């Protein structure tokens with residue numbers, strides 16, 4: 266349970282500044298997700314919070330206490346790595362108990378109880394005697410999460426914990442993490458991902474990073490419905506938001522407009538835009554139609570149900586009422 | 601080794617298909633081994649067998665082919681005097697030989713022990729990130745790259761009692777009050793040999809350990825930092841267990857090498873009974889004293905001792921030469 270405050274945090278590697286002044290508050294018990302494109306500094310920011318890297322300037326506080334100079338274990342954090350980072354020569358039990366056995370003041374019995382409770386939470390009890398190499402990727406990641414739980418941390422950090430797992434396992438483990446957050450509602454969690462589905466489904470609040478600075482912080486729905494910039498609008502949501510500019514945006518009285526694929530409808534006549542279908546994808550429950558309306562990129566329309574349009578077909582498109590995002594030349598929203 | 605992956609639970613039909621493949625693999629493996637086995641047989645097996653044979657004969661340097669079989673006389677023979685006293689002779693009761701065995705074992709134990717510790721330290725330093733690491737890694741190999749004869753001569757001069765730089769420096773620093781004949785004096789000869797050997801082979805040890813260290817993923821040290829494990833404990837509980845297989849192989853190589861030590865001692869401290877090792881003694885008998893058969897017996901015993909130690913070491917240390925852990 267900790268309230269985190271990041272005050273103008275900066276980090277440079279040699280001459281290169283990677284984190285360029287991040288200020289952010291993470292509330293006690295909150296699930297905060299950092300998202301952003303590759304190389305924007307998500308992992309670096311997380312490692313600064315963890316204490317694995319030194320903060321170049323700025324102040325990091327946990328519950329009002331400045332922790333800049335504290336070692337990771339003194340900060341009371343636990344971290345789950347993308348690569349699991351399990352100790353290869355120790356059994357699952359030893360992996361989970363290792364930190365505690367070296368700490369003073371824990372009896373054998375207490376350690377065993379804590380390890381077993383964490384193992385039960387993640388259903389890895391039957392693997393406690395195995396070595397990491399005898400486990401599958403998903404099981405390893407659960408052990409890594411279990412090791413973090415055993416530490417009983419104030420702050421739980423995840424760095425892309427699911428990215429080495431296959432699609433089905435990713436969904437299963439994602440749900441597991443969501444359940445974990447519910448059962449540990451006192452523990453603050455920070456989760457790094459570049460997968461916006463993970464961000465949307467897990468987060469209480471999302472922090473979108475771009476090039477070492479915070480673009481926007483807000484709940485998933487805030488980011489989805491009221492993005493503060495074209496960058497956030499394009500980054501959050503799947504399929505990606507369609508942007509139309511210049512002549513194509515004239516009707517809306519803005520330099521650029523954005524409409525999400527699910528807010529675009531195909532009309533028999535008098536749409537705002539007309540174009541030719543160049544490709545369509547059938548996803549079963551719904552289908553994506555790619556329409557060339559003369560913009561730089563084809564417009565993606567999401568329709569319910571199976572494939573209804575053929576390539577080469579002429580279609581009229583219009584946005585749903587109130588679902589048009591208008592942007593000025595600087596990429597900021599006009600509201 | 602490969603068979604234990606084939607569990608008996610495999611159905612018969614699949615099992616036979618599998619064993620067909622296995623047969624092919626084993627056959628191919630055998631063919632690949634043939635050239636090496638032939639080469640080993642010619643350069644190692646044959647001379648070894650010859651030495652063993654000569655050790656049971658009365659061979660001398662001038663009369664190798666006329667040698668006659670005399671049984672175990674070179675190893676042990678006894679005569680009973682009229683007084684009823686039995687006198688034992690031969691290698692097994694030769695005090696010069698056992699002195700050499702003791703010298704060799706002492707030398708091997710101390711120098712390999714020191715090399716392991718120093719090699720580990722050097723490897724840990726080289727494994728850290730710092731500027732010019734590549735250069736330092738190459739530079740550290742220099743002592744290993746210099747031929748032993750050359751480095752032994754070099755150290756011989758440095759340790760010389762009259763003109764040696766080491767005496768000179770230690771005198772100036774006030775560490776000694778008079779010049780010491782490091783290599784000639786019986787008290788210091790072994791120390792001198794060990795110092796030179798450690799200087800020479802620590803780089804080899806360091807590189808082997810370094811290779812092992814680099815196999816350890818870095819992220820588990822970060823996990824350990826988060827677990828609050830001190831650097832000191834990280835070394836004992838993470839680094840050492842994970843580098844152990846590589847370390848064991850390195851140590852075994854070094855022990856085998858040290859047990860056969862010859863050139864360094866032959867050049868640095870010739871004829872000093874306090875450093876004379878099994879190889880040096882065997883060579884003396886073979887070529888200087890014209891005791892060819894006796895020297896052969898010593899060589900044979902040397903071989904048996906080394907072979908025995910290797911087996912013991914592998915068994916005790918459970919060294920796995922197949923890679924991976926146990």
Ligand SMILES: Nc1ncnc2c1ncn2[C@@H]1O[C@H](COP(=O)(O)OP(=O)(O)OP(=O)(O)O)[C@@H](O)[C@H]1O
Nearest residue numbers: 278281283301302303304305306307308309310459
């Ligand atoms: N130890 C380091 N030394 C120098 N530069 C680094 C170091 N670590 C990260 N960087 C740089 O900092 C930037 C941000 O890296 P970071 O790993 O935080 O990105 P990320 O947002 O986590 O990306 P990804 O989604 O690909 O994991 C990158 O440009 C990277 O090259």
Ligand SMILES: [Mg+2]
Nearest residue numbers: 307308309425
């Ligand atoms: Mg990253």
